[in-house]
Amino acid sequence: QQQVKQSPQSLIVQKGGISIINCAYENTAFDYFPWYQQFPGKGPALLIAIRPDVSEKKEGRFTISFNKSAKQFSLHIMDSQPGDSATYFCAASAGANNLFFGTGTRLTVIP
Amino acid sequence: KAGVTQTPRYLIKTRGQQVTLSCSPISGHRSVSWYQQTPGQGLQFLFEYFSETQRNKGNFPGRFSGRQFSNSRSEMNVSTLELGDSALYLCASSLSLGRGFNEQFFGPGTRLTVL
Numbered sequence: 578q579q580q581v582k583q584s585p586q587s588l589i590v591q592k593g594g595i596s597i598i599n600c601a602y603e604n605t606a607f608d609y610f611p612w613y614q615q616f617p618g619k620g621p622a623l624l625i626a627i628r629p630d631v632s633e634k635k636e637g638r639f640t641i642s643f644n645k646s647a648k649q650f651s652l653h654i655m656d657s658q659p660g661d662s663a664t665y666f667c668a669a670s671a672g673a674n675n676l677f678f679g680t681g682t683r684l685t686v687i688p
Numbered sequence: 689k690a691g692v693t694q695t696p697r698y699l700i701k702t703r704g705q706q707v708t709l710s711c712s713p714i715s716g717h718r719s720v721s722w723y724q725q726t727p728g729q730g731l732q733f734l735f736e737y738f739s740e741t742q743r744n745k746g747n748f749p750g751r752f753s754g755r756q757f758s759n760s761r762s763e764m765n766v767s768t769l770e771l772g773d774s775a776l777y778l779c780a781s782s783l784s785l786g787r788g789f790n791e792q793f794f795g796p797g798t799r800l801t802v803l
Contacts, residue, residue, distance in 0.1 A: 620794030
């Protein structure tokens with residue numbers, strides 16, 4: 578059973594556009610929600626993370642929106658660039674060093 | 689500071705064989721976690737080691753095992769390989785200073801192919 582559901586599976590965005598990836602979870606014990614970026618041949622790299630006591634967190638062009646009551650969170654990439662083309666994973670953790678990952682979103686930013 | 693290193697990067701084995709993968713964490717990091725990445729199942733947590741002890745375990749059969757050495761380096765072993773074990777095996781290290789989640793830094797992974 579997938580503990581974190583992620584959509585869409587793939588996303589194509591024009592350069593300068595906004596990329597939006599959504600995730601949902603059921604386990605209310607989750608208390609840490611990171612997003613990872615993975616390029617081909619590389620391991621995932623932490624992009625940005627949020628805790629459930631905050632509704633939004635912004636770092637540069639990347640913003641996480643968090644809706645605790647709906648048990649949903651999303652990643653917004655503003656002014657998307659071709660260099661952002663990668664696979665993005667949302668994840669969740671319940672107070673331990675093990676992550677439950679979403680299924681991933683392959684983002685392609687067209688120049 | 690050097691990142692997480694994993695060896696070997698690529699490995700080809702046949703069904704029934706066993707395999708050992710190695711992970712060297714970032715200097716000073718005491719926690720090492722292992723994940724399996726496949727196209728069908730995505731990224732799944734295998735286990736975490738901290739101070740040479742298994743601290744957390746995912747839902748994988750006993751054929752998957754690991755250990756951690758006193759220098760925090762870790763190995764994972766898969767015995768009696770099956771075709772479905774073909775995957776990218778990722779190692780992640782963290783400082784693990786206190787309770788709760790600590791940022792994990794991933795290595796490039798070991799690509800295992802089982803024929």
